[in-house]
Amino acid sequence: MRRPLSRRLSTAAALVAAAVVTPLAAPVPAAADGVVIGGSPVQVSDSPWAVALASRDRFGGTRAGQFCGGAVVSPTTVLTAAHCLSLEVLGAPLETVEDLHIIAGRNDLRAAGGREVAVRSVWVNEEYDSFTNAGDLAILTLDKPLPKDHVIPMAPVGDRAYEAGTRAQVYGWGDTTGQGDYARSLRAAKVQVLADTACEAAYPGNADGTYLRSVMLCAGEVEGGRDACQGDSGGPLVARGRLIGLVSWGSGCGQAGSPGVYTRISELLARMAPTAAKGS
Numbered sequence: 001m002r003r004p005l006s007r008r009l010s011t012a013a014a015l016v017a018a019a020v021v022t023p024l025a026a027p028v029p030a031a032a033d034g035v036v037i038g039g040s041p042v043q044v045s046d047s048p049w050a051v052a053l054a055s056r057d058r059f060g061g062t063r064a065g066q067f068c069g070g071a072v073v074s075p076t077t078v079l080t081a082a083h084c085l086s087l088e089v090l091g092a093p094l095e096t097v098e099d100l101h102i103i104a105g106r107n108d109l110r111a112a113g114g115r116e117v118a119v120r121s122v123w124v125n126e127e128y129d130s131f132t133n134a135g136d137l138a139i140l141t142l143d144k145p146l147p148k149d150h151v152i153p154m155a156p157v158g159d160r161a162y163e164a165g166t167r168a169q170v171y172g173w174g175d176t177t178g179q180g181d182y183a184r185s186l187r188a189a190k191v192q193v194l195a196d197t198a199c200e201a202a203y204p205g206n207a208d209g210t211y212l213r214s215v216m217l218c219a220g221e222v223e224g225g226r227d228a229c230q231g232d233s234g235g236p237l238v239a240r241g242r243l244i245g246l247v248s249w250g251s252g253c254g255q256a257g258s259p260g261v262y263t264r265i266s267e268l269l270a271r272m273a274p275t276a277a278k279g280s
């Protein structure tokens with residue numbers, strides 16, 4: 001049975017609401033599609049916390065309606081990007097999208113397998129600024145719990161996983177070439193956490209956007225070539241086995257001098273309850 005989405009505030013969401021607030025600068029929002037540039041296929045069984053966000057009603061059934069990514073942080077909680085749920089991306093108000101669901105445990109979007117779980121409620125960060133892209137976070141509460149082994153811990157404030165030079169991987173079913181060649185199967189690209197100064201230099205506040213180190217995370221390769229892209233938005237950036245970012249925005253995909261920008265997970269945790277901040 002289909003149920004309309006609501007924007008009921010969960011406890012976690014309320015905590016986050018209190019938290020992710022503010023920041024603000026000016027970038028170019030990431031699109032509704034996602035692509036991992038310069039990546040290679042991975043088994044979703046090895047990264048079960050990487051899920052697809054989908055609506056066949058809005059995006060058609062060819063690729064099971066996939067349009068963004070998400071990260072499983074509790075059996076019933078998936079983090080994604082706020083911009084994935086915008087009118088611009090959905091082409092309709094969120095409240096009217098009745099078949100929003102996540103797809104877990106499925107490598108090939110054109111095959112069966114894994115599970116599709118309806119989204120029961122959605123919390124979109126009220127502070128998300130579609131012009132600046134700051135606060136690009138939404139929390140989905142699932143209708144039924146996923147197995148516990150799907151959950152990835154979030155890296156707390158001060159975790160070494162955020163240090164520049166740390167190897168990371170970004171996951172998604174997005175465009176793999178920048179030409180609209182959307183992946184059938186989950187892919188991952190090896191990137192590294194870059195110094196905030198790299199993104200501040202790339203996105204100082206011009207038309208491409210403004211990088212805000214307090215709420216965003218910079219990752220990619222200095223020479224380009226490996227990056228997230230359209231369709232990967234909302235998907236996980238993982239380092240040291242922990243979630244450090246969500247695909248958010250950037251200028252193009254995989255271009256030298258234009259790193260990927262991610263929603264910084266520690267910002268979220270820092271504003272949540274102490275127990276959550278410990279990653280438990």
Ligand code: 4AZ
Pocket residue numbers: 029030031032033034227228229230231232233247248249250251252253254259260261
């Ligand atoms: C997008 O449009 C998008 N290269 C996502 C990530 C990046 C650029 C665009 C980063 O969804």
